[in-house]
Amino acid sequence: MDDNRSIPVELADRSYEIVIADRSRDDFAAFVRRSLDRSWGGRGCKRCLIVTDRNVARLAGPFENSLRQAGIEPERIEVEPGESTKSLAAASTVLDLLVDLKADRHFAIVALGGGVIGDLAGFVAAIYARGVPLIMIPTSLLAQVDSSVGGKTGVNHPRVKNIIGAFHQPSGVWIDVETLQTLPDRELASGAAEVVKYGVIQDLNLFEFMESSARRFLNRDRSVLERIVARSCAIKAEIVSGDEREQGGAREILNFGHTIGHAIEAVAGYDGRILHGEAVSLGMIAEARLAESLGLVDSHVGDRLERLLNDLGLPIVLHNLDFDRIIEAMRRDKKNRNGRIRFILPRSIGAVEGFDLDDIDAIRRAVDRLRPRT
Ligand SMILES: NC(=O)c1ccc[n+]([C@@H]2O[C@H](COP(=O)([O-])OP(=O)(O)OC[C@H]3O[C@@H](n4cnc5c(N)ncnc54)[C@H](O)[C@@H]3O)[C@@H](O)[C@H]2O)c1
Ligand SMILES: [Zn+2]
Structure with missing residues (x-):
């Protein structure tokens, strides 16, 4: 069985890398810089918004420190956990914050959480300024093996699940299985x-x-x-x-x-x-x-x-x-x-x-x- 730790996702000029990280060896700051430097928007990136939920927010600290090391100043928004957060209303709240922060096309979104956060933050990254760089840090097993791969982003309509969305490939996906230690059984x-x-x-x-x-x-x-x-x-x-x-x-x-x-x-x-x-x-x-x-x-x-x-x-x-x-x-x-x-x-x-x-x-x-x- 192939258990390579760096998995290339080959999509022409939207290609990116999924890293299965070992904290003692791999460096998130270097990964982010390398991932962002592959695109025009990412190359000029100096600020980002970490989108996370209240169950996962406690993991954000070390990532914020690494982002600063990479020369990227992080902001953070914590949303309610759960499927009901995959809504246009929640997307709108994140968009409001981006406008308040005067985010431009070099502003990155960092999705830290399960599939709900990945889909919501990814959707915002797809539509804000017609697309800004996205870094994914999936923290649930479902997000690590499924929703963070493939570029589908979106939110639910009150009557139809996943009907509002866009394709938007991330610049990079960082997976640390250690985050799964706190995931409910x-x-x-x-x-x-x-x-x-x-x-x-x-x-x-x-x-x-x-x-x-x-x-x-x-x-x-x-x-x-x-x-x-x-x-x-x-x-x-x-x-x-x-x-x-x-x-x-x-x-x-x-x-x-x-x-x-x-x-x-x-x-x-x-x-x-x-x-x-x-x-x-x-x-x-x-x-x-x-x-x-x-x-x-x-x-x-x-x-x-x-x-x-x-x-x-x-x-x-x-x-x-x-x-x-x-x-x-x-x-x-x-x-x-x-x-x-x-x-x-x-x-x-x-x-x-x-x-x-x-x-x-x-x-x-x-x-x-x-x-x-x-
Ligand atoms: N985009 C895609 O291709 C794709 C594919 C499959 C599923 N999805 C979407 O993914 C969503 C489901 O994802 P999910 O199962 O990750 O749900 P989720 O994001 O709601 O996470 C499940 C729960 O686990 C919590 N959690 C996440 N990581 C944790 C951690 N490390 N420690 C403690 N708690 C943690 C969350 O707060 C939440 O309460 C659905 O909305 C589904 O439509 C998208
Ligand atoms: Zn499925």
Whole structure:
């Protein structure tokens, strides 16, 4: 398994570097300068705004010191933690501050936090002055393995999640897995669902590594965390490099577990009752069962997936949700074509393929298998 600590994201003149940092060896100040110096806006950067939330703000001190060393004067804004902060209102508050600070196109945004902060701060960086440099310091596992790679930024509309947004690639992403020590257990497990997803779609070795290291992962063993974060970033970086704006179809395989997962999330509401990774865990199991019923894989794939997700502390059964509404939500999915529901299904662990399905009964039976066995 490749566990390189510096992962290049190749996107022509928007290329950048993801560093899996070792504090004793790597220097954040040098990284920031090197990252910013790649662009016109970044080269003249002397000031920045750190956007963070109240759960993560205590990590900001050492970064502020390093930024000063790099010749960049940091300001800071702390927003409320949680999905409701991914709003136009919150973006507007950050934009107000940038105007107050007389920020110009050489002013950088530093996103310090989970996926909510990355998406919000990234969106502000995309639209302020038609785009200012962005440095990401993801602090949740989900943000480290998923949302900080790929350049999607945005906020929610009160009725539609992630509908307001822009593509804006960061100048650099700095990942320190030590930040995960304070992440709540449920949030850690939620991020692990995306790691398992990368294993199923592309990397049997990563899947097997998760199987053999589940306990060390839950104990937040640094070397295990570094290895899975590095490998996950490399997989996502390679996929998005081939389809930067989600137009070529290559990114589509990232949706394994998400057709049913998104429907579960939409029906549950985004109030934290079911976290994204928890919904993806359930979605991956149901979609593996669907693949089994269509004869695409043999049944040990679903069983093996279920065992691993369970070992990682993720849900494998679904209580108290309206199963009819889950099917209905899938029928409204914007990725559907001609009334058929689009799925990414496993052919083995490490390989997936896209299918347009209209066999609602088969889909319903697969979702039904998430009901607790009595
Ligand atoms: N842009 C993308 O490509 C992309 C991809 C996947 C998900 N997302 C988005 O990411 C968001 C979810 O991200 P998330 O799961 O990181 O949520 P989040 O940012 O809400 O973080 C989860 C919780 O953990 C806390 N937290 C974060 N880091 C911490 C740390 N080191 N110590 C203690 N607490 C910490 C946060 O304050 C929050 O309460 C969603 O809005 C989703 O739409 C975006
Ligand atoms: Zn996801």
